[in-house]
Amino acid sequence: MDFLRAGVRRHTFARIQCRQLHLLQNKAYVEGKWISAGSGNVFKVENPADDSLIAKVPDMGAADAKKAIDAAAEAFKSWKNTTPKERSNILRCWYEIVEANSKDLAAIVTAESGKPLSESYGELAYGNSFLDWFADCARHVKGEMILSPWPNKQIMVTRQPVGVVSVITPWNFPFAMITRKVGALLAAGCTCVVKPSEDTPLTALAAIQLAEQAGVPKGVINVITSSRKNVAEVGKVLCEDPHVRLISFTGSTVVGKVLSAHAAKGVKRVGLELGGNAPFIVFPSADIGRALDHAMLAKFRNNGQACVGANRFLIHEDVYDQFVNGFKEHIQKKCKLGPGTHEGVTCGPLINLEQAKKVSSFVEDAVNKGARTLVGGRFATDLGNKFFESTLIDNVKPGMKVYHDEVFGPVASVIKVKSEEEALEIANSTKHGLAAYVFTKDLGQAFRMSRDLEFGMVAINDGILSTAEAPFGGIKESGIGREGSMHGVEEYTEIKYTLMSGLEK
Structure with a gap:
């Protein structure tokens, strides 16, 4: 051995x-x-x-x-x-x-x-x-x-x-x-x-x-x-x-x-x-502090390598600046990249070179098409060849891969929305339908989102939804059973x- x-x-x-x-x-x-x-x-x-x-x-x-x-x-x-x-x-x-x-x-x-x-x-x-x-x-x-x-x-x-x-x-x-x-x-x-x-x-x-x-x-x-x-x-x-x-x-x-x-x-x-290609939707009534804390869990757990990981952050224009600035600050303070055995490390390497190159290509594609990198966006080459920085990008548009495809890595893309209807349209505009996250204090809105989101699992005001007691699975091309x-x-x-x-x- x-x-x-x-x-x-x-x-x-x-x-x-x-x-x-x-x-x-x-x-x-x-x-x-x-x-x-x-x-x-x-x-x-x-x-x-x-x-x-x-x-x-x-x-x-x-x-x-x-x-x-x-x-x-x-x-x-x-x-x-x-x-x-x-x-x-x-x-x-x-x-x-x-x-x-x-x-x-x-x-x-x-x-x-x-x-x-x-x-x-x-x-x-x-x-x-x-x-x-x-x-x-x-x-x-x-x-x-x-x-x-x-x-x-x-x-x-x-x-x-x-x-x-x-x-x-x-x-x-x-x-x-x-x-x-x-x-x-x-x-x-x-x-x-x-x-x-x-x-x-x-x-x-x-x-x-x-x-x-x-x-x-x-x-x-x-x-x-x-x-x-x-x-x-x-x-x-x-x-x-x-x-x-x-x-x-x-x-x-x-x-x-x-x-x-x-x-x-x-x-x-x-x-x-x-x-999965999970949307993370934040409405004006949301507790922004809670939304930010749970955004970190939903996005950067296992360095973004999770099928239920949040991919697209759809933020209402009324709270967009507040959320984005807060998210940037949280990432800078709480994401510590390094080998998994080091004390205090929260994000380890990506699993292999193929995955690392794929994540990097998503960011490169977005930036080349007009997106802006607010945090990260690069390899931490001082640590090794599979360590990619926790990344936040905005100005994301439909022509970019991050808009439609699952990244499966530490890249969060934020998109400004004007209404509940627009958020639903963007969230559902994917072939996947595994998990979705919604932050709102409006009870009626919470029930509407649960009903209208085309996903097998919906979390309201929480970034972690997996548990042994609940049925885990998706619809559309996210699975069967x-x-x-x-x-x-x-x-x-x-x-x-x-x-x-x-x-x-």
Whole structure:
């Protein structure tokens, strides 16, 4: 196993001893065994803060994916017949073990994702809340008895687990996206194969070590790892194999469409949580101080690399100057860029060079077309090649990419609006429909915005809306289905109708 070398720069995890990296794993997990790729190939997982090597993990291909699916299919035969109480107890145990190992997990999350340790702890608390929640939900999956239109007959409706689930997760929340999906499907009685992002596979492998300790039987959860080179062939198998009955994916809309096309060949169900382009709307009646504080949360959490992150700030002309000046001041005071292990850092590096270049291109495009940079707008090259300054731009127009497309980085664009109608028109003028944020003290306006915004989730006077108890998901090209809440468990069940007849004797 390749650990961080003692000679790397001071701000890497060399100072975090093996005590905090004992969960670091360099094998994939299939049928309860830690295994290598059939080819023997590996790929590197690097720290985005300084490109230092953390570990090498198996570079698996189609044959490895098939092996993992077969293991999940075999395990489903027995797992589907476990009682809800048994599944609940295992999920509760997993939750408790994660709680006990949060420090070690946080070190791995920060090492491979680059986010500050404080945010890694926050993600672990959030992600573990799903295990806590789904441990309860497991015992509350219900059917129903429906009054029959015929005498001496009874209509019974039950929910049964859908079967083997392919789980494909992103790099921005490498722990929470595992637990939000796997916790729900386990509660429903399904088994799975997890393919984490090639940028952040180590968190998934660490989480599954703890699931194994919690008593999850072999084959119920399987984790395969693959590089970008093999991801297409692995994804195809995960979608088209006949044993797989549902594909759960969080990531870009482009990839979501590809996976949907593969799944359609077998008429398989899909759960898709895709891109977002969240508006952040501030009206004259709003508490501007509160709006500013929550703007920082909605925009710069995980350095803007969040699907529900605010992208377009639509500010009413009556409070525009006040908000923009305040936002600029907040960014300058509260955004501290640096390696995630440094004390006080609030914004780490972007995940990879491709992402860094993409964010930079958005700003360059806007500035070239007349936008004005109020704060940031450049790489902090003294820190490394993936550190981009927290940025605020105004004078944003429809012809600019930031006006229509999701940035997925630390760039906030402000647009002046004259009315509620204009704010709605701009907010809804996107193919995405995941999250929206509205700040107003006008109750009628709050209800109108909730009704008229074409988004699956709307937060009124708050910049953080995700919680295990609420249904998370979008409309339009932002996805299909819901995660979290009781609805999140039901996504992994099939409804069966049984007619009981001949009951007259």
